[in-house]
Amino acid sequence: MARMKFLCDSERCIECNGCVVACKNENHVPWGVNRRRVVVLGDGEPGEKSISVACMHCTDAPCAAVCPVDCFYTTDDGIVLHDKDLCIGCGYCFYACPFGAPQYPQQAAFGGRGKMDKCTFCAGGPEPDNSEVEYEKYGANRIAEGKLPLCAEMCATKALLAGDGDVVADIYRQRVLRRGGRPRTWGWQRAYGDKG
Amino acid sequence: METTIAVKRQVRRRVFVWGVFLVLSASVALPTAVTWVAAQAVQDANPQAAFWRAVREGASGYSAVRGPQANVLIDSRGEDWRNLRNGPVAGWGAAAMGGMVVLLLLYSVLHGRVRIEGGRSGRTVERWSVFNRTLHWYTASLFIVLAITGLSLLYGRAVLIPWMGLEAFSVYAAFSKVVHNYVGPAFAVGVVLILLLWLRFNLPERTDWQWIKAGGGLLGKGRHPHCGFMNAGEKIFTYGSMLVLGVVVVVTGFVLDFPNVPQARETYQLSQLLHDAAALAWITVMLGHIYLGLWGVEGALDGMISGEVDENWARQHHDLWYEQVKQADPTREAIRGPGQTDPGRSPTA
Numbered sequence: 001m002a003r004m005k006f007l008c009d010s011e012r013c014i015e016c017n018g019c020v021v022a023c024k025n026e027n028h029v030p031w032g033v034n035r036r037r038v039v040v041l042g043d044g045e046p047g048e049k050s051i052s053v054a055c056m057h058c059t060d061a062p063c064a065a066v067c068p069v070d071c072f073y074t075t076d077d078g079i080v081l082h083d084k085d086l087c088i089g090c091g092y093c094f095y096a097c098p099f100g101a102p103q104y105p106q107q108a109a110f111g112g113r114g115k116m117d118k119c120t121f122c123a124g125g126p127e128p129d130n131s132e133v134e135y136e137k138y139g140a141n142r143i144a145e146g147k148l149p150l151c152a153e154m155c156a157t158k159a160l161l162a163g164d165g166d167v168v169a170d171i172y173r174q175r176v177l178r179r180g181g182r183p184r185t186w187g188w189q190r191a192y193g194d195k196g
Numbered sequence: 197m198e199t200t201i202a203v204k205r206q207v208r209r210r211v212f213v214w215g216v217f218l219v220l221s222a223s224v225a226l227p228t229a230v231t232w233v234a235a236q237a238v239q240d241a242n243p244q245a246a247f248w249r250a251v252r253e254g255a256s257g258y259s260a261v262r263g264p265q266a267n268v269l270i271d272s273r274g275e276d277w278r279n280l281r282n283g284p285v286a287g288w289g290a291a292a293m294g295g296m297v298v299l300l301l302l303y304s305v306l307h308g309r310v311r312i313e314g315g316r317s318g319r320t321v322e323r324w325s326v327f328n329r330t331l332h333w334y335t336a337s338l339f340i341v342l343a344i345t346g347l348s349l350l351y352g353r354a355v356l357i358p359w360m361g362l363e364a365f366s367v368y369a370a371f372s373k374v375v376h377n378y379v380g381p382a383f384a385v386g387v388v389l390i391l392l393l394w395l396r397f398n399l400p401e402r403t404d405w406q407w408i409k410a411g412g413g414l415l416g417k418g419r420h421p422h423c424g425f426m427n428a429g430e431k432i433f434t435y436g437s438m439l440v441l442g443v444v445v446v447v448t449g450f451v452l453d454f455p456n457v458p459q460a461r462e463t464y465q466l467s468q469l470l471h472d473a474a475a476l477a478w479i480t481v482m483l484g485h486i487y488l489g490l491w492g493v494e495g496a497l498d499g500m501i502s503g504e505v506d507e508n509w510a511r512q513h514h515d516l517w518y519e520q521v522k523q524a525d526p527t528r529e530a531i532r533g534p535g536q537t538d539p540g541r542s543p544t545a
Binding site: 042088098099112 | 259264357363377456
């Protein structure tokens, strides 16, 4: 079974935010929520780097560990999903996540959090695959259609890679060999541990 | 001849000493130099190391996406929060509360209730006015609601989900969250009022130390130590826990309760840890308070129900206060109020 991972090649990302737009359009995420974002480090300085980041679908996911209602589950592909019918919008997954992935539509008074929304690796949720109710709650389920997340497929510079972790790592390794320098499997150690 | 041999020997000794010195210093200096050069070479080969280390440690940049800390790529402190909350806080909290329950059970079995000496006299003294009783039960009932909903959110996944199932618990947890969030600020009002209005009863006195040394009259069946309106146990545990733990719980609770005033993730993490730890300690202390009030000390509950305590109870537990009340109004057989000692007494009571 494949182990799905994201990898953003910091030598290629040009901060076009195409992935952010692609995600927003494909999944029709709620107002104020962006499942993916691009962070620019050292903006405007020599050696500036841009990285696109979303839920990394961690191996030992901190969000799942702290959820009081146990609404997270990991698919056979290693994708971390959650059940919005169970979520109570407590905010704990946001406190725990190293990547700032979980977000909440403001739905109640005093900024009370609605049901959490995050990147699904374009794999929908616990509802029947590609059903209307699944699309409404979680957005597209491209994985069920045999496709990869749209953010990576749309990436103009092929900086953002998504798919089986071994394949992604192979592609990246070849790039590093060709261009020299050091590999920057950014966030992988945090998300997937030393073993990957 | 003798002198030339002596000179030669001296020269040889000097050469030997300098040789040893050179070898020793070189053995220290050479490896140091090699390591230093190597370190420089490594740094040159990886000039970006510091940059990426800063990123891993939560350096912020720029993001076109607006959101709480959207410009931070990675912040690993959540992992510490997770480990502390799921580990020591939840573990020690459960141990403390469980330990307190066991302790109270043991005490009630081994020691039994503290009975009123000589039974009830039938004559009563007013101890708590209607206002103060209302304040107490208002705060107490909200405390219980908050404790049940809060404990459900912390321990529900381990305790209630196996029993209720995911769906039913989710409904209950959503309800608990809303109740906890809205009852919290109302509870804070009670805490603040109690802290302000009952401060004068809880100031330390000389008799407190004697009360502590005598074991509070709870241990052993000897003569109850002298005591004013409040004893040292009430001052330290009941009022003290409100002052220290209560203030921590209230302040951190307000931080967590208003996502429309967004805070940094680390502020939420720290607030949540302090809120949990202080609340668990507070519940532990209040278990003792509830036991003593409801069952442990006969006659104590009267003061918070009718507001009147039996004279014999007052003489046994708060003799100095009783004397004071009696002196204030010695003519009346049934003394009906602590007079000036009670700031919250309503005019109709």
